Amino acid sequence: MAHQARRTVRVLDISKRSNESDFDYHKRIIYGKLVDKTLGDIDYAELAEAVYGQPYSSDVARRMFYGSKKTLDAIEATQLRSADKNILSELEEKRAELQKERQRLSDQRRESNKRVAFDARWENLQDTLKESIDGLRDLDSVVSCNAACGDDFSNTEAVMVFSDWHFGMTTDNAFNTYNTEICQKRVSQVVNEASKRILLNKCRKLHIVVLGDLIHGNCHVSARVAAEELAADQLMHASEILAQAIYCLSKCVDETYVYTTYGNHARSIQNKADSVHRDNMERIVPWFLEWRLKEYSNIFVVPEGKDEFIFVNACGHDICAAHGDLDSVKNSPKLLTMLFNKRYGKDIEYILLGDKHHRESFEELGVTATICGALCGADDYASERRLYSQPSQQLLIVTPENGVDAEYRLKCN
Numbered sequence: 001m002a003h004q005a006r007r008t009v010r011v012l013d014i015s016k017r018s019n020e021s022d023f024d025y026h027k028r029i030i031y032g033k034l035v036d037k038t039l040g041d042i043d044y045a046e047l048a049e050a051v052y053g054q055p056y057s058s059d060v061a062r063r064m065f066y067g068s069k070k071t072l073d074a075i076e077a078t079q080l081r082s083a084d085k086n087i088l089s090e091l092e093e094k095r096a097e098l099q100k101e102r103q104r105l106s107d108q109r110r111e112s113n114k115r116v117a118f119d120a121r122w123e124n125l126q127d128t129l130k131e132s133i134d135g136l137r138d139l140d141s142v143v144s145c146n147a148a149c150g151d152d153f154s155n156t157e158a159v160m161v162f163s164d165w166h167f168g169m170t171t172d173n174a175f176n177t178y179n180t181e182i183c184q185k186r187v188s189q190v191v192n193e194a195s196k197r198i199l200l201n202k203c204r205k206l207h208i209v210v211l212g213d214l215i216h217g218n219c220h221v222s223a224r225v226a227a228e229e230l231a232a233d234q235l236m237h238a239s240e241i242l243a244q245a246i247y248c249l250s251k252c253v254d255e256t257y258v259y260t261t262y263g264n265h266a267r268s269i270q271n272k273a274d275s276v277h278r279d280n281m282e283r284i285v286p287w288f289l290e291w292r293l294k295e296y297s298n299i300f301v302v303p304e305g306k307d308e309f310i311f312v313n314a315c316g317h318d319i320c321a322a323h324g325d326l327d328s329v330k331n332s333p334k335l336l337t338m339l340f341n342k343r344y345g346k347d348i349e350y351i352l353l354g355d356k357h358h359r360e361s362f363e364e365l366g367v368t369a370t371i372c373g374a375l376c377g378a379d380d381y382a383s384e385r386r387l388y389s390q391p392s393q394q395l396l397i398v399t400p401e402n403g404v405d406a407e408y409r410l411k412c413n
Contacts, residue, residue: 014039014050026051030068142241144188145248147195153204153254156405157314160194160208160249161321161394162242163354164263164374168234169216175388176377180237186375186412187241190393191248193410198252201397201406206253207312208246211354211372212263212282212323214238231281239285243292250299258301259310260286263355264325310352311344314398318346324353324371333367350396350404358389359409370394373409 016025029051032039039047048054048061056064165187170179198206215234250256262282283304290301305311310321320336327336332351340348351369357378360371373392390411397406 014042014047016050026068027072030065030072033065034069142184143191143244143248145191145195145244147192147248147252148199150199150202150252150254152202154202155315155400156201156203157205157207157398158194158198158201158203158253159312159314159319159352159396159398160198160206161211161352161354161372161396162208162214162245162375163211163372163393164213164357164376165238165241166213166216166374166376166379167238167241168231169376169379171376171379173378173380176379176391178376178379178391183238183375184241186391187245189412190375190410191245194393194395194408195249195252197395197397197408198249203252203397204254205314206249206256207314208249208256208258209310209312209321209352210242210258210260210285211310211321211352212261212308213354214242214263214282214285216376217281235281235284239288240292242285243289246289246293246299247296250296254298256299257312258286258289258299259312259321260289260301260304261308261310261321261323263323309340311340314396315400315403317350317398317400317403318344318348319350319352319396319398319404320348321352324355327353330362330364330369332369333362333364336369337365337367352394359392359394368404370407373411375412377412 014029016022020028029039029047033042033044033047043058044061044065045056045058048056048064051068052061052064165183166178167180167183171177215231215238217231217234246256246258260282262280262285286301286304293299293301308322308326312319312321318340320340322336332353336351337348340346349367351367353369353371354374356371357374357376358371359373362369372394373389375391375393377391378388392409392411395408395410396404397408399405
């Protein structure tokens with residue numbers, strides 16, 4: 001009776017299940033008969049009618065079962081190969097993702113190391129400057145200034161541009177002689193000439209724009225050869241001369257605002273391709289000026305922005321300034337106007353650039369772009385190529401009615 005009961009269960013097992021496809025049903029019956037033998041006691045003829053839908057003799061059904069098994073084995077092998085390919089493809093994707101993640105972490109680590117190195121240099125330079133500030137002389141000891149104190153003001157404002165001093169550079173060529181001593185003398189000359197014109201125009205406010213390359217640095221082999229001092233020493237001395245120039249000019253007006261950006265000669269990595277544009281020693285200049293000029297309530301050092309651009313509003317008129325190594329005088333009116341309109345929602349009227357060591361002006365769409373002169377004048381590179389421009393700096397007089405109403409090119413002897 002027990003044996004008969006088991007046979008009854010097995011007969012029920014050959015029925016198609018409710019959630020079973022035809023393919024899976026046929027595979028279960030055929031493999032149950034030939035592979036795992038769970039249906040081994042049931043005759044082929046009985047199973048054939050369930051699988052093939054019609055009766056066959058036991059011998060014919062047996063041959064059909066073996067033929068079907070070969071077909072099922074081939075299908076299963078194909079599925080396995082396809083599954084293997086899918087697995088390999090997934091593994092390859094995972095490997096690529098892992099490689100990307102490893103590269104991303106490597107890039108982050110490299111950038112972190114750069115930042116740590118930059119912060120270390122920055123902190124060291126700050127400590128050095130703090131020590132040097134305490135021992136500095138009075139603010140009128142280096143820059144000789146005869147400016148009188150202004151007390152009769154109108155609604156005009158002045159924009160004084162200090163560009164491309166290249167303090168530390170030495171040259172003696174057919175067009176120009178320059179060294180640290182001559183740099184100080186030229187700054188004094190510019191400050192005195194500017195103060196006369198600021199007082200003449202009765203300017204109430206003065207905007208001092210520092211366009212970078214205050215120092216010659218050591219980013220090029222030629223710069224290292226032509227350098228009179230190490231880059232850090234150049235930066236300390238040039239920053240002090242700048243602070244004294246600002247102090248002298250501030251006596252001519254009621255309020256003085258100082259804006260700074262950085263050039264390309266003070267970058268901390270000599271190879272331009274490997275350097276980060278903002279990794280630049282000149283970014284410490286506004287920090288030095290704040291410390292050095294903190295006793296003077298009418299001098300305001302404007303904090304550095306997110307990028308290298310300077311934005312000045314003089315008498316309600318918007319002026320943009322940058323060092324100029326990334327800009328062209330002929331393209332800048334259109335490009336910088338669009339950039340500033342997008343970033344600040346303002347339309348600039350005037351653009352000030354440096355870097356090129358000669359004076360040039362270009363106007364387009366009502367926007368004037370001016371390349372300001374260099375205090376250092378022609379170096380050996382320019383002399384060898386017969387490129388000469390007289391050392392100069394730029395002063396603008398701005399009025400509410402006319403915007404930039406006067407431009408002075410302050411030439412140096």
